[in-house]
Each structure stands twice: as C-alpha cells, then as structure tokens.
Amino acid sequence: MPEQHPGSRPTLEAVAARAGVSRATASRVVNGGDGVRKPLVDKVRRAVEELQYIPNHAARTLVTRRTGAVAVVIAEPEIRIFSDPFFSQQLRGISKELAAHDTQLVLLIVEGPADFDRIARYLSGGHVDGALAFSLHTDDPLPAITRRAGVPTVYGGRPSWTAGPGEQAVQYVDADNRGGARAAVQYLRGLGRERIAYIGGPPDQTSAMDRLDGYRDILLETDPTLVAEGAFTVESGARAMSELLERRPDLDAVFAANDLMASGALRVLRERGIAVPEQVAMVGFDDMDSVAEATDPPLTTVRQDIEGMGRLMARLLLRGLDRDRTGADRPDSVITPTTLVRRASA
Amino acid sequence: MPEQHPGSRPTLEAVAARAGVSRATASRVVNGGDGVRKPLVDKVRRAVEELQYIPNHAARTLVTRRTGAVAVVIAEPEIRIFSDPFFSQQLRGISKELAAHDTQLVLLIVEGPADFDRIARYLSGGHVDGALAFSLHTDDPLPAITRRAGVPTVYGGRPSWTAGPGEQAVQYVDADNRGGARAAVQYLRGLGRERIAYIGGPPDQTSAMDRLDGYRDILLETDPTLVAEGAFTVESGARAMSELLERRPDLDAVFAANDLMASGALRVLRERGIAVPEQVAMVGFDDMDSVAEATDPPLTTVRQDIEGMGRLMARLLLRGLDRDRTGADRPDSVITPTTLVRRASA
C-alpha cells in the first residue's frame, strides 16, 4: 500500500475521472449509490478502491452542515470524576454506540468555571451535531449553553431542573435509582434488620436524592439519626459511618448510596471490630466491579448497567438528530432497571 | 443574547460588511490581526462581537488542511482499561494541555481487532492533525496504521519496538519505571527485609518489564521462586500472592508492579492472618489515590505523575506538529521521574 504523501490525497474528481463518470455520479456512489445503475456503481467502487479514496470530511461538512461528531461533556468540579470508574464505563458504552454509527466522539472535560466559556464557544461553533453531558448540579450553566447554541443534548442522569414552558423536554437516561434503593432496603428488612441506616450522596445530585426517596419509601417514618450524608467518595463514606456509629451504636444494617462510600464504611466497621454481615449488614449501589468484588467482605449491592446507559444515551441522541431531520418528534427519556446483586456483606 | 437559529450563523462576509472592510481584512483580524491598522482591527472586532461571529471550522479546515483536533487512541483488548483509573488520569492531563492550545480531543476506543479498520480509515481521512496512543503490545497494528496514514503520533509508555532504519524515531512519554522499582526494592532492603518477592505484570508490556529490570538491578542474583507473574488486576495480584506464599512461606516483603495487584495481595495476606507490615512488607506502584489510600493498611507505593505524563504527551505532540510546519526536528521522548510514597504497608 502506498505511503500517503501529505496533501496528495485523491479527490472525488480523480475518482470520477478514473471511473469515467461525472463528479456528481461518483458522489452518489460514495454516498450509498442510490439511483445509479449497477455497472457504473461498480466502476466507481473500483476507482475508489484503486485510488484509496477517502472523502474529505471538511468539504463534506461545509456543504451538508453535519459534522458526524458528537461532544461528550464531562463537567464535574470534584477530583472524583476520574478516580471513580463510573464515567469511564459510561464513556465506553457511548463510544461503542457512536462507532457503530460512524460518529466521532469529541471529549470536552470541564476543569473549572472558566472552562465553560471555552465549551460554549466550541458548541456554538457548529463543530458537533449534538452533545452528551453528565452529572449536573442545579446551577450548572451547561443546559443554558447547549440550548443557546442550539445543540441537541442528552443527559446522563436525571437533571435537577425541568424544561420551561414551550421548551423541548429535556432528554436523559437514568437508572431506576429509587426502585433500586427500595429493593436494597427491602432486602435488608427481609433479613430481619430493624435499624437500617442510610449513607447518602450530595443533595444536589438527583441520583442521591432519588436513592434517598427509595429508602424512605420503605422506611416510612425515617429516623433522622439513622441518616448521614456523604459525598460519593471512600473517605466520606468512612466519615459518615463513624458519625452513625456514634449516634446509633445499635444499628444493624447500612445502605450506602454508592459502592465507594460502602467500602469506606466497611473499613470503619472492620477497624472497630464490628462483624459484617453478622452484626451490621451492608448494601451498596452501582456494582462497580473494581470495588464491589474487592471489598472485605465482598459487597452486596444494587447493580446498574452503566455501560448500557452510556450506549442508550448515544442512541437517544442519534435518533433525535435523525428525527430532527425528518421532522419527527425527539424520543423520550429512558429509565433503565436495576438489580440487587447478593454477595457476602448482606 | 439571541437564540441561534440553525443555519443562520453570520459569515466572515457579514462581519466584513458590517465593519466596512474586505473579507480578507476581516480574516486577518480574526486570525490575530497582524498587519492591519489599529482602527480597522477595532472596527472588525466590534463587528465580530455584535454579530456573535464564530468562524466556520469546516471551511477553515478545508483550505488550511489543519483540523485543530488530535485523536486519542485507547487500544486495549482487556476489560481492564476502564476499571483502572490510569487511563482516565492520563486523559485528563491530555485534555488540559489540548484545551490550553485550543485543540480538540477526539476519543477513539478500540474494542476489538475489527475496530482497527475503523480507526485506520478515520486516521487516514485527515480528520485529525496527530494522535496519542497507549499501552501497545508487541504486535499492535496501530503504529503501522499511523505511519501509513502519515499521522504524527506520540505514545504513552515506552513502545516495545523501535523505529526501522530511516524512520522517524518513535516519540513517547514514560515514567522512570526501572528507577522507581529500584527505589522500592532498595527501600525494602533498607528496612532489613531479605526475602523480597516480586509480583510482575504481563511480559508484553514494557512498563512491567522495566519494573522487573529495576527489581533485578538491586537483587542481583534474583531467586526465581520469589517472582510471580500477574496481569495488573486485583485478582491476578491475589493469585500471585497465594502462589508465592506456597512456594516461599518465608518471604518477608513483596514488591508488586502496580497498586491493584498489591491490593489483591494484601487481601490474601489478611485472609491468612499475616501481619502487614510486621511479617510481610508491601510496596506497590502507581500511587492511585483511589486504591493506595484505601487499602488496609494504606499502601506504600511508587508514585508516578500520571496526569503530568498525559500533559506531556500532548505537549510533545503539539510541539512536533508545530515543528513539522516550521521544518524543525520533532522533539525527543521524555522520561518522567518517580518518587516513593511512604504509607503504612512498608
């Protein structure tokens, strides 16, 4: 195969000449070949093959106004982002789905408030056809940015705001946080536990709130001394566990709003010589393989299909873009199911 | 601020008209304003502001042949990729550096051998100015692809092959794996340990081999019964530890080639009631915050600045692209230093 000399890539013109057809016909063949007679299609295909023709993306974008790329915006001020595999897994699902539709993934990582300017400029610049975003706090400027830029966006996780009147409904993909939490607490109750504590996530994240709601769904009159707030990190889980033990040394079960906090809590219990699950049963949330299986004892937890959620986000966005073109309605948001995975901690 | 009606974005032409100058002059101002007199510069700037002008990227790319984007290729057959924060951190460093140079990050995740075709097509398509890649195995097809596509590439981690005669030297950024390993083993020896075992990584990764070399540098006549092979995962670390204990119940220290394996090994030691660090001291490698601080006891380990390595990779690539344009030589590869972080496990 010949080395590509920079700047010498063959053009459609060259392909057309070689195949003995017009540029227009060559273009038709390259784009699917509808309405071109078989022998010509073959000739053009052969020419493409021989010349190693690859369409110039910039030229195509210039006229079609479609970029074939989607931005993935990861905006999260905390360092947490990347020490927890959550985003990575979702990203992977997204990547798979986009690749299957020949769409590129442009990654935008927001490192600080000043970065939003950069992101806004980029999204407004028409570099991408749509965007995928995560983990929004109530006052996140991103939704305003994408709306103003006119970039269709699908969110990962239920946003904390709802669309204003007349605005297109916000599209998102989320796990059934509330249902999963309910299942976890119900399971602990089924085990005969009576003083079930809850280690929650930051109240400005809807996933944390939804899980708390699920907890309350089962424990109708929730005892506030059994509820502690964490920040979805190992450390914060440990701290919350210490607090809880101080307030309620009699607790016999803990439901933590994610695996990382559960692992921190387990560490504290171990340090104090409290047997898990004999004295205190523990259930987490997420089922991150690198965490849930590695704890001591291995963690019973609520599994959500993170990669699947990523894939779904991409699918939703792509389908929406398609429908925009055909004039149909954008598809609805999706809630994916969760399942309880039994291991040794409860 | 006016909502952007799709397809109605102002063009340079409009800016020029509004400022009362030619398109050429407007273009000059937008691209830095060299050689344009101050009053005109101001007029154009104002017009840009008023019209909310954002240059059309596709049109610019079409003529300049520069995309302002860089591909990050993550090719790793194992599932491991995303359950270990290594890539994520490096990605973050890359992202920061690229953002600082207004360069976009296109993420290409290779999911299987069939994917290489897709990647090859993409890279050959002139969608990006350069590429960053990781974690190459000896028979990885990627180097051949990037070379054929004429895409300048910087690797993360020392590649296992070297450039052929007449070829441009391979550029990479790597931590001082060998030096770090040396420091770890030396430290264990300083602690008075005499039977220091080694849990290594897969032999087809240069980082694993370099660390083994460092181990051997200190323990000149290495006892093969003290060396076990893992796969950089928690599970494999646990397995290797079991093996070692069976072969050498008398070992008094372990150096694991990464933190994940060290954490698996610690688990096994704990299960067997072997005190760490009293009976067996443990040192890891990487200093991943989500792992090294969370183990029991917290892990003494060799720190490498992963994010910094990512940043360096991007810088190296961008500088190389720049030099290609000016005709200068591409910069050399870089080895970044490692440091030993003392915690409780040794």
Next chain:
DNA sequence: CCGAACGATGGGAGCGCTCCCATTCGCATT
C-alpha cells in the same frame, strides 16, 4: 411507430474560508 414520462447522468453553483497577488495608500525623502 411516435411522443410522453420517468429515471439516470452531467454541469455548475456555492458552502465559508484563506491566501496569493495586484492595487492603493500613507509617509518619508529629495
């Protein structure tokens, strides 16, 4: 056997930008 109707093909404009080159301008010099 001829004309209408339809499907296949080609010509050409134009997407928004950069950059070459010709032109014009400002200014210093004589």
Next chain:
DNA sequence: AATGCGAATGGGAGCGCTCCCATCGTTCGG
C-alpha cells in the same frame, strides 16, 4: 510638490464536496 517605497488593503481564485436543475436516454402506452 513630486517621487518612491513599503505597508496596508481588496479582489478573486480555489479548497473538495453536495445538490439543484437541465439534459439525455429509455421505456412504455397509445
């Protein structure tokens, strides 16, 4: 005030592609 020169500016071509529309060739019904 005329001349020259370099710097500033504008005109225009062209990057590679798609898509509109005119043209051409076919096929079918009458």
